Amino acid sequence: MIASILATLATGPLPTFTVRVEGDGFLRFAKGSQMLYARQAKLTATAQGLTAADGSMLIPRLVAPAGTTKIDVSMDGTITAEFPQGKKQMGRLVIAVFDSKTGFNHVGNYVTTTAKPTLTNPGEWVAGVIRTTPLMATKAVSPDKTLPKVEAAQKFLTPKAEVIVNINSAIEGEQILLGSIAKIEGDSDLKDKLSSVDFGKAPIYGSKRGLTLLHVRANILAAKIDIRSIKIVVPEGAYVERKSQKVEPSTIADAVSQAIKTKYGFETKVKEKGRQNTVVVPLGVVTVDIAQLNLNNTDITGVIDIAVDGKIASSVRISYELPTLTMVKRGDVVRLRLVSNFAKVEVTAKATSNGYLGQAITVETDNKTSHTGMLIGPNLVEVKL
Numbered sequence: 001m002i003a004s005i006l007a008t009l010a011t012g013p014l015p016t017f018t019v020r021v022e023g024d025g026f027l028r029f030a031k032g033s034q035m036l037y038a039r040q041a042k043l044t045a046t047a048q049g050l051t052a053a054d055g056s057m058l059i060p061r062l063v064a065p066a067g068t069t070k071i072d073v074s075m076d077g078t079i080t081a082e083f084p085q086g087k088k089q090m091g092r093l094v095i096a097v098f099d100s101k102t103g104f105n106h107v108g109n110y111v112t113t114t115a116k117p118t119l120t121n122p123g124e125w126v127a128g129v130i131r132t133t134p135l136m137a138t139k140a141v142s143p144d145k146t147l148p149k150v151e152a153a154q155k156f157l158t159p160k161a162e163v164i165v166n167i168n169s170a171i172e173g174e175q176i177l178l179g180s181i182a183k184i185e186g187d188s189d190l191k192d193k194l195s196s197v198d199f200g201k202a203p204i205y206g207s208k209r210g211l212t213l214l215h216v217r218a219n220i221l222a223a224k225i226d227i228r229s230i231k232i233v234v235p236e237g238a239y240v241e242r243k244s245q246k247v248e249p250s251t252i253a254d255a256v257s258q259a260i261k262t263k264y265g266f267e268t269k270v271k272e273k274g275r276q277n278t279v280v281v282p283l284g285v286v287t288v289d290i291a292q293l294n295l296n297n298t299d300i301t302g303v304i305d306i307a308v309d310g311k312i313a314s315s316v317r318i319s320y321e322l323p324t325l326t327m328v329k330r331g332d333v334v335r336l337r338l339v340s341n342f343a344k345v346e347v348t349a350k351a352t353s354n355g356y357l358g359q360a361i362t363v364e365t366d367n368k369t370s371h372t373g374m375l376i377g378p379n380l381v382e383v384k385l
Contacts, residue, residue: 015064015071016044022228023128023221024214025095025120029056029110036110037096037117045071045081054108062090075129077122094119095127100214128221159231161186161194163220165211169240172283176202178219181211181240186230194230197223202242205313206280211238243283247306247314249276255288256318260300263293264358266376270300270320279316284308291315295358298322327356328375336363336371340385349381 020040021027029036029052036056043050045068049061062079064071070082077093096117104111122130162185169181178184179195199219203209213234220227253270261267286308293302298321306314328334328351336349347365355361355375362372363381373383 014045015068016042017071017073017132018042019073019093020131020133021095021122021128022131023095023122024217025097025122025127026111026117028059028094028096028117030059031056034112035059036107036112037104038110041109050079056110058093060091060094064090073130073132075123075131077130093122093130095122097127097214100212128218159186160229161190162231163194163216163233165216165232165234165238167235167238169238170243171202171240172243174202176200176209176240178216182216190225190229193223193225194220197225199240203240205242205244205282208239208241211240244280245283245286247279247281247286247288249278252276252279252288252304252306252316252318253320255290255304256293256300256302256320259290259293260295260322260358264295264374264376266357268322268357270322273299273319273321276318279306279314281306281313282308295322295356298356322357327354328361328379328381329354332379334363334375334379334381336365336373337380337382338371338385339382351381 018040019027026037026039027041029038029041031054038052041052041058043052043058045064047063047066048057049063050058052058064081065083065088067083067085068081069084071090072080072082074080077095079090079093081088081090096119098113098115098117102113102115104113120127122128163178163182164184165182171180173180176199177195178197178199181199184191184194197219199215211234213232216232216234217227220230220232249272253272253276256270257268260270286306287310289305289307291303291305293300300318300320300322302318304316304318305312306316330351330353332351334349334351336347338345338347349363349365349371351361352364352370353362357375357377360372360374361381362370364370371381371383373381376382
């Protein structure tokens with residue numbers, strides 16, 4: 001939407017118009033060495049730039065071509081001058097945004113602060129958009145410390161709706177909607193629109209996203225809803241997170257021990273090497289599957305998949321010690337178990353190589369026959385024929 005501001009010959013040859021920021025941002029002005037900020041100003045297109053009534057110069061300096069009779073200002077801050085020979089873009093407004101805890105001093109129709117702002121363009125982040133109709137006929141809008149962190153413009157309109165953000169919200173879906181993180185009361189049509197205001201993707205499981213008044217207002221503005229008719233309350237420290245459950249390290253360790261028994265044929269308790277973190281996953285039925293398992297002497301490493309309702313929610317690398325792992329040394333006497341489809345026989349043999357539980361070692365029987373099998377228990381070697 002572009003608003004046209006026509007110069008009036010009665011006030012002189014140069015166009016004069018009003019711009020204001022509908023949002024949290026400020027227009028920047030320079031007067032001497034002082035930087036001033038305002039949410040609304042009446043500007044005149046002089047040969048030096050866009051100038052306020054008190055002589056303060058809008059920053060950045062935007063100069064209209066000679067003979068300009070009309071200026072267009074768009075919601076995204078683009079300023080276009082129209083003169084007899086045609087049209088020319090003068091440039092774009094830059095908006096200053098401050099932290100919500102910034103303190104201001106009032107200087108006439110402006111405010112000053114020692115805080116450093118974040119510079120952005122209208123329509124981006126929480127800056128707000130540009131309007132060309134004055135909120136008040138003769139008074140610029142500036143922060144009002146008597147208001148409880150609510151847009152100063154709201155004191156001029158009776159709220160049609162009230163948005164009270166929850167101190168903490170736990171949601172199930174992928175998207176954050178205002179209706180899922182706040183209590184909304186008021187006009188039914190406006191309430192429906194506010195409920196569907198999109199706040200983007202939900203945070204990953206196990207993390208939180210903070211909610212501030214600046215963010216809430218910016219998203220409502222982005223949905224093209226007139227924020228002046230809405231009372232917004234955001235408690236200090238408000239946040240949103242996704243509903244989730246925890247998979248404790250002990251649950252993972254038990255699954256690894258069971259996998260060792262299944263794969264290598266012996267029972268053992270694993271001991272963490274380093275710290276195994278709790279894994280946060282969605283709600284549902286949890287299963288821990290061993291995607292990869294490697295045994296190297298007394299170390300067990302691998303990858304586990306944690307699934308929820310059959311869908312992998314997280315994959316985790318694991319590293320454990322096997323402190324009770326039995327070792328057989330060359331020359332030790334062992335029991336050799338020979339297993340076939342029809343019979344199982346145990347005889348005495350002597351180890352001819354070293355090995356840990358779960359590893360293959362070579363043994364020799366009393367009649368000098370050599371066999372290679374797996375050490376599956378204390379001094380027990382199994383060979384499958």
